[in-house]
Amino acid sequence: MRYIEPHGHMVSRTTDDYQAMALAGCAAICEPAFWAGFDRKSADGFYDYFCQLTQIEPRRAAKYGLPHYSWLCINPKESEDMALAADVLALIPEFLKAPTVLGIGEIGLNKNTRNELKVLEQHIALAVQYDQMILVHTPHLEDKRKGTRLIMDCLKANGVVKPERVIIDHVEEHTIHEVLDRGFWAGITLYPESKSTPVRAVDMIESVSAQRVWLNSACDWGHSDPLSVPKAAQEMRRRGHSAAAIDRLVYGNPVKFLSQSPRFKDPAAQA
Amino acid sequence: MSTPQPHPGAPARTREQVADLHFMDARYKLLDLAAFLDRLDRAAGGEDHRIRGLRAALPLLLEKDEGRVARILHLWSDPSVEPIAKADTKAASGVWPGLK
Numbered sequence: 001m002r003y004i005e006p007h008g009h010m011v012s013r014t015t016d017d018y019q020a021m022a023l024a025g026c027a028a029i030c031e032p033a034f035w036a037g038f039d040r041k042s043a044d045g046f047y048d049y050f051c052q053l054t055q056i057e058p059r060r061a062a063k064y065g066l067p068h069y070s071w072l073c074i075n076p077k078e079s080e081d082m083a084l085a086a087d088v089l090a091l092i093p094e095f096l097k098a099p100t101v102l103g104i105g106e107i108g109l110n111k112n113t114r115n116e117l118k119v120l121e122q123h124i125a126l127a128v129q130y131d132q133m134i135l136v137h138t139p140h141l142e143d144k145r146k147g148t149r150l151i152m153d154c155l156k157a158n159g160v161v162k163p164e165r166v167i168i169d170h171v172e173e174h175t176i177h178e179v180l181d182r183g184f185w186a187g188i189t190l191y192p193e194s195k196s197t198p199v200r201a202v203d204m205i206e207s208v209s210a211q212r213v214w215l216n217s218a219c220d221w222g223h224s225d226p227l228s229v230p231k232a233a234q235e236m237r238r239r240g241h242s243a244a245a246i247d248r249l250v251y252g253n254p255v256k257f258l259s260q261s262p263r264f265k266d267p268a269a270q271a
Numbered sequence: 272m273s274t275p276q277p278h279p280g281a282p283a284r285t286r287e288q289v290a291d292l293h294f295m296d297a298r299y300k301l302l303d304l305a306a307f308l309d310r311l312d313r314a315a316g317g318e319d320h321r322i323r324g325l326r327a328a329l330p331l332l333l334e335k336d337e338g339r340v341a342r343i344l345h346l347w348s349d350p351s352v353e354p355i356a357k358a359d360t361k362a363a364s365g366v367w368p369g370l371k
Contacts, residue, residue: 113355114354141363141366142367149352174348208280240282
């Protein structure tokens with residue numbers, strides 16, 4: 001089996017995870033910028049983080065034969081500080097020149113505040129200015145439905161963003177249909193407790209046209225599983241899905257979306 | 272029992288096949304939930320919005336139509352539509368605190 005891990009926070013994982021993912025059939029990893037578990041005090045911290053994402057992590061992944069790509073932003077949890085956000089946004093254009101950067105992400109909302117929304121608008125404008133794809137983080141738990149709608153309204157209000165170049169991640173049963181109906185891609189995040197389990201993800205896949213859906217582990221420093229995508233594939237096999245249908249979901253779909261960036265190379269075409 | 276409504280993207284399967292695959296998983300989760308409610312009974316103090324939300328969701332499990340997960344998630348969701356002025360926490364609790 002082959003698959004793409006389109007959303008993994010590998011800076012917080014050990015090399016053992018790279019090894020396990022490669023052994024499980026992972027062919028490429030994409031890493032959006034995210035919250036480190038604490039608020040960084042200045043843009044210098046983000047400068048170092050962006051260096052890590054664009055220089056250090058690709059080298060670490062390459063030791064396991066894995067291409068590594070990244071997305072850049074200041075995440076919504078640190079967007080409440082508008083001055084910090086402005087400083088970080090000013091850093092991003094320099095790093096967009098890096099050959100493995102795919103776009104702006106994971107941007108979005110956390111607690112659905114006015115400042116978060118303003119910084120989201122600024123990120124979207126930056127993506128438009130530099131013709132970048134967008135990867136969206138939607139809020140957690142009880143804040144998800146409201147935040148997902150605010151984010152989609154914000155993207156539509158921009159007027160220029162093409163929904164087929166945006167993936168709205170962390171969808172669940174109460175948001176996936178609206179996301180797909182409005183023309184965006186939908187990401188299902190597989191977590192042991194919050195978000196979706198592999199079993200629920202396959203239920204969702206069976207209930208929608210899965211042409212614009214990907215699965216991801218969003219593995220990070222918290223309770224998460226870097227092998228959750230192949231585990232969802234295993235669940236599909238148990239239920240009688242064909243090998244072609246599984247490959248289309250866990251490999252073909254992410255390749256289709258990510259290939260909208262000229263930076264992304266289909267691993268199968270490189271073999 | 273509701274009339275079967277298979278999804279177009281799902282391979283055909285019987286309820287027995289679904290039970291063979293997932294019954295034990297559902298069984299232990301139901302027992303875990305029961306044990307959690309028992310544990311609450313043994314504890315002191317009142318119940319906060321999370322527990323109220325969990326209890327409010329339990330009847331939805333017994334509804335006949337498909338879509339129980341989405342209905343529970345909608346029940347627990349913040350129903351407001353405007354952004355808030357400022358967050359007092361970074362975390363979410365799992366249930367909208369205003370749920371009655």
